[in-house]
Amino acid sequence: MDNFAVAERFVAARYPGADVAIVAGSTARRERTPTSDIDLLLLGDGLFDAEDQTSEASTHEFEGEIFEVFAYTPAGFDEWADRGVAQHRPVTVHMLVEGTAIRDDGRLAALRRRWQTVLDRGPALSAQESAFRRYVITDVLDDLRDAADPLEQHIEAFILFERIAELMLLREGRWIATGKWLPRRLRNLSNERAELLSTPLLDRDYATFAARVEDELDRAGGRVQSGFVR
Numbered sequence: 001m002d003n004f005a006v007a008e009r010f011v012a013a014r015y016p017g018a019d020v021a022i023v024a025g026s027t028a029r030r031e032r033t034p035t036s037d038i039d040l041l042l043l044g045d046g047l048f049d050a051e052d053q054t055s056e057a058s059t060h061e062f063e064g065e066i067f068e069v070f071a072y073t074p075a076g077f078d079e080w081a082d083r084g085v086a087q088h089r090p091v092t093v094h095m096l097v098e099g100t101a102i103r104d105d106g107r108l109a110a111l112r113r114r115w116q117t118v119l120d121r122g123p124a125l126s127a128q129e130s131a132f133r134r135y136v137i138t139d140v141l142d143d144l145r146d147a148a149d150p151l152e153q154h155i156e157a158f159i160l161f162e163r164i165a166e167l168m169l170l171r172e173g174r175w176i177a178t179g180k181w182l183p184r185r186l187r188n189l190s191n192e193r194a195e196l197l198s199t200p201l202l203d204r205d206y207a208t209f210a211a212r213v214e215d216e217l218d219r220a221g222g223r224v225q226s227g228f229v230r
Helices: 003-014 025-029 074-086 091-098 108-121 127-146 150-171 181-189 191-202 206-219
Strands: 020-024 038-043 055-062 065-072 100-103
Touching: 003 020, 003 025, 003 038, 003 055, 003 065, 003 100, 020 025, 020 091, 020 108, 025 038, 038 091, 055 074, 065 074, 065 091, 074 091, 091 108, 127 150, 127 206, 150 181, 150 191, 150 206, 181 191, 191 206
Parallel strands: 038 065
Antiparallel strands: 020 038, 020 100, 055 065
8 A cells, every 4th residue: 555645645635724744653764564553744824724723633544544643833833843842852843854745835845954953953951950850760760779569660660761761862962752762762872771771671680770770870960869959
């Protein structure tokens, strides 16, 4: 099946007011799995019936495919993109810059140049945010070391992996992510450091995992606890 052709028919049928349509995710990368949906970013001034509506995230079935749609007016896109940048996770910006266009009214090239500059600049981690993140990691790290219940250990360890991975990425000026993209981005940063964390985690060797997290915490500036004001 030509997924791009299906996407074009979907846009024409469901969102005819789209000025820009971009297929993103695994479909754009040609890495689809049997359960992959089609991520679709839409931009346009005439997308919505309500005059005050600027954005919509919705799920649709069309010709046997599931579409995850992220639709914005130009102002709505800027608002959500800026919010993602502030949270260090600009998902819609990555979709805009890295996806495959199936509709373009001529504005896409300029948009991509603008937002590529933002992606290239990377996230800014302030001293206060760094301290707060290290404070949270210190707390969860101590909870993991104190935990005796296997389920509690399991949960604390995976929370800790997420928190320390985010800090590692941000300190190197890399964007963070959720789900499967977090370990992928961590491996892109340093496969060796990712393996040092992931191997004991997957083996449920929580003592070694905690020690590796402590190493990364030290690299980031060390534990934060007594006297921290948030």
